[in-house]
Amino acid sequence: MRAVLDRNSLVADDVVSIILTATPDLRSAFPAAAVRAIGITDVPMICAKEIDVAGAMPRVVRLMAHIESDRPRDQVRHVYLHGTNVLRDDIAEEQ
């Protein structure tokens, strides 16, 4: 979440809501707790389980943040960390 905000010049007040998913093999914690731990505490969030597609990349947390911004769509920077850029090499930017 921090990388998403930093790379898009956003602050916590720009965030409206966040959807997070975890692959079915991740069972130790709610990803929303990690978002609150960096100080984003007044934003509604929901955690869900990613569908279990055979051969899909394991141990992935995804987030989709709904943001208030005047930034044009083609200037939004999509963040894929720790090798997940292979999931969407059409939109993932260099790390």
Ligand SMILES: C=C(O[C@@H]1C=C(C(=O)O)C=C[C@H]1O)C(=O)O
């Ligand atoms: C390919 C990904 O994984 C899955 C497939 C998606 C897609 O096809 O758009 C989106 C999210 C995931 O359900 C991804 O996270 O980009």
